[in-house]
Amino acid sequence: DGGRGESAASLPRLLPRRAGPMREDRIDGEAEWSTRMIVMAQRGRRIEDTEARGAIAEVRQMLESGAEEWKLRLPLSSLSQEVPKQAWKQQVLPKIYTKLGLSKAKMAMSKNSRAHVESLLTMAMLPPGIFAGADNRGLAWVGDQLLGTFVTEYLYESAPAASLGCLTAWRSHLVRLEACAAYFSDLGLDDCLLRKEDLKGRPGSKTGKGKRGETAEPPTDRTRAEVFEALLGALVMGFGKPAGRNLLRRCIDGV
Numbered sequence: 001d002g003g004r005g006e007s008a009a010s011l012p013r014l015l016p017r018r019a020g021p022m023r024e025d026r027i028d029g030e031a032e033w034s035t036r037m038i039v040m041a042q043r044g045r046r047i048e049d050t051e052a053r054g055a056i057a058e059v060r061q062m063l064e065s066g067a068e069e070w071k072l073r074l075p076l077s078s079l080s081q082e083v084p085k086q087a088w089k090q091q092v093l094p095k096i097y098t099k100l101g102l103s104k105a106k107m108a109m110s111k112n113s114r115a116h117v118e119s120l121l122t123m124a125m126l127p128p129g130i131f132a133g134a135d136n137r138g139l140a141w142v143g144d145q146l147l148g149t150f151v152t153e154y155l156y157e158s159a160p161a162a163s164l165g166c167l168t169a170w171r172s173h174l175v176r177l178e179a180c181a182a183y184f185s186d187l188g189l190d191d192c193l194l195r196k197e198d199l200k201g202r203p204g205s206k207t208g209k210g211k212r213g214e215t216a217e218p219p220t221d222r223t224r225a226e227v228f229e230a231l232l233g234a235l236v237m238g239f240g241k242p243a244g245r246n247l248l249r250r251c252i253d254g255v
Contacts, residue, residue: 079119083131088198089118096121099187100235100247110239117238124230126194127223140226142233146241147175150232150248174252180225183251193219193227 080089097107100121110117120139128135151174155167162170173179184190219227236244 076116076119076123079134080115080122083126083134083200084122084194084198085200088194092192093118093121096125096189096192099189100231101250106239112238120234120238121231122194124234125192125227127227130194130196131199136227136230139230139233139237142237143229143231143244146232146236146244147180147229147248150245151175153245154249154252177225178221180228181221184224184228186251186254190219190224
């Protein structure tokens with residue numbers, strides 16, 4: 001029960017407090033206007049309407065002019081065909097479907113093709129530094145933006161009478177790096193990450209048949225958190241916001 005007199009620690013299933021910084025905002029400083037706007041905001045200067053509209057127009061122009069430059073080196077539609085070995089697709093990808101609750105019926109409900117959804121999930125499981133042509137940072141950025149929204153919805157629906165202080169404190173716990181890493185581990189997907197040994201043209205695992213990645217270093221909390229965010233982004237891009245929202249609620253509720 002979310003009464004106004006409760007403390008921030010009283011929400012069920014709240015993860016234990018851990019020392020460490022909050023998630024860092026991902027700010028792209030390549031565009032000069034964006035840096036200027038950030039500096040102005042930090043100095044407390046009001047951004048005039050004309051400046052804001054000019055910035056919007058610049059974004060639109062940059063996206064249009066750089067459309068070819070910013071495309072993936074490898075088209076998303078062919079990612080799942082060109083990057084992982086067949087063994088990963090046959091042994092690991094089905095486990096990812098199961099853990100995410102993606103039944104054949106739900107797959108059929110997607111407006112995207114199975115190959116497109118498969119490529120989104122493949123990219124989500126591809127940490128930076130594994131493959132030169134693509135990684136999961138873009139999808140993690142999408143998931144990072146949606147994470148706060150989904151957690152905010154969850155908390156307000158669960159405890160609409162709670163004070164704003166409690167809601168804010170709870171949200172800060174549920175979106176932090178350690179929380180996202182815990183969600184990923186609770187899904188049981190630690191051993192599903194793509195590794196160099198899983199890529200086409202790479203030597204196989206030295207651990208022997210049927211023992212994929214047995215001697216691999218366990219993923220760090222940051223890697224787990226970013227892959228979880230990428231999976232959240234992949235589900236939303238492939239199936240819409242309800243799929244991402246449902247996954248997050250399952251993780252928070254421990255289902």
